[in-house]
Amino acid sequence: MIQIQHLYKTFGTGENAVHALEDISLDIQKGEIFGIIGLSGAGKSTLVRCMNLLERPTSGTVIVDGKDMTALSEKELRLARRNVTMIFQSFNLLMQRTVLKNVCFPMELSGTPAAQARKRALELLDLVGLREKADAYPSQLSGGQKQRVAIARALATDPKVLLCDEATSALDPTTTASILALLKDLNEKLGVTVVVITHQMSVIEEICSRVAILDGGVVAEQGKVEDIFSNPHTDAARRLVYPGGVSLEQYPAGTHAVRVAFNGGTAYQPLIASLAIDLGVKVNILGADTRNIEGRAFGTMLLGLPDNPNEAAKALSYIRAQPNVSAEEVEYHV
CATH class of the missing domain: 3.40.50.300 (P-loop containing nucleotide triphosphate hydrolases)
Incomplete structure (x- = not known):
């Protein structure tokens, strides 16, 4: 048109x-x-x-x-x-x-x-x-x-x-x-x-x-x-979609984290609980900006990974294997 x-x-x-x-x-x-x-x-x-x-x-x-x-x-x-x-x-x-x-x-x-x-x-x-x-x-x-x-x-x-x-x-x-x-x-x-x-x-x-x-x-x-x-x-899209921001800048230099993007799966998928139950790996929620749109989850979450490299790798692999979820490693440097 x-x-x-x-x-x-x-x-x-x-x-x-x-x-x-x-x-x-x-x-x-x-x-x-x-x-x-x-x-x-x-x-x-x-x-x-x-x-x-x-x-x-x-x-x-x-x-x-x-x-x-x-x-x-x-x-x-x-x-x-x-x-x-x-x-x-x-x-x-x-x-x-x-x-x-x-x-x-x-x-x-x-x-x-x-x-x-x-x-x-x-x-x-x-x-x-x-x-x-x-x-x-x-x-x-x-x-x-x-x-x-x-x-x-x-x-x-x-x-x-x-x-x-x-x-x-x-x-x-x-x-x-x-x-x-x-x-x-x-x-x-x-x-x-x-x-x-x-x-x-x-x-x-x-x-x-x-x-x-x-x-x-x-x-x-x-x-x-x-x-x-x-x-x-x-950056322009992120500022509009997540105006509150999901950033590592408030945490100490060297903080190792994963930014998880929810791409429209069920809004009630207990990702963090499943990670702890299935693998025994605990992660910290450093920031989140998610929304439920017609029962589907959209948004991002910043998770602090364990200091142990093996546990961090297991957690990252587990998250990436979930449907309707993507993940990228991020690390804050001054």
């Missing part, structure tokens, strides 16, 4: 130039929920605005549903943007209009007859569970309700792509979960491709099938969410 090829975006010139995006290449499949995550300043919002050409790339191409957006005239671009709509952290509702008229607004701009626009708007409010609020004003709504109205408005032009730029960042955890469930439901019912821009890994793990991690304007890592959760390869 979206192909981004060697995209660069630079603000300013000369010594004052800021390279916001550098050589970004992504393929987003039709009908999937794709996540783009990074810390503040990573270039996420610039990238999403390049997808519908609200921000024109310095170089590179953005192809949406077979159309090269960078090659379109202004008139052609306005029409193409109806297929690529956005929802924002701040909702961006028109405060002087009712909920119904907010949802009607994009259809008014495209020349849809008033009766037809009203009928479609009511259908969309039904879809997001807010038909009873049709005559209310945004000031009378909660944050979650405002975002539902924004989603209904974004769907008014029957888009093929819905871009969500930090759409849940201003919401509490319970409301965030309900909005994510709504996006997932809309994706399944309507087949709309959803691109989620966020700095929260919990959002990615909740609804995305694939993810790209942005760091300093470049794609540090991309792939299936479960693969990156189970075995992040880059």
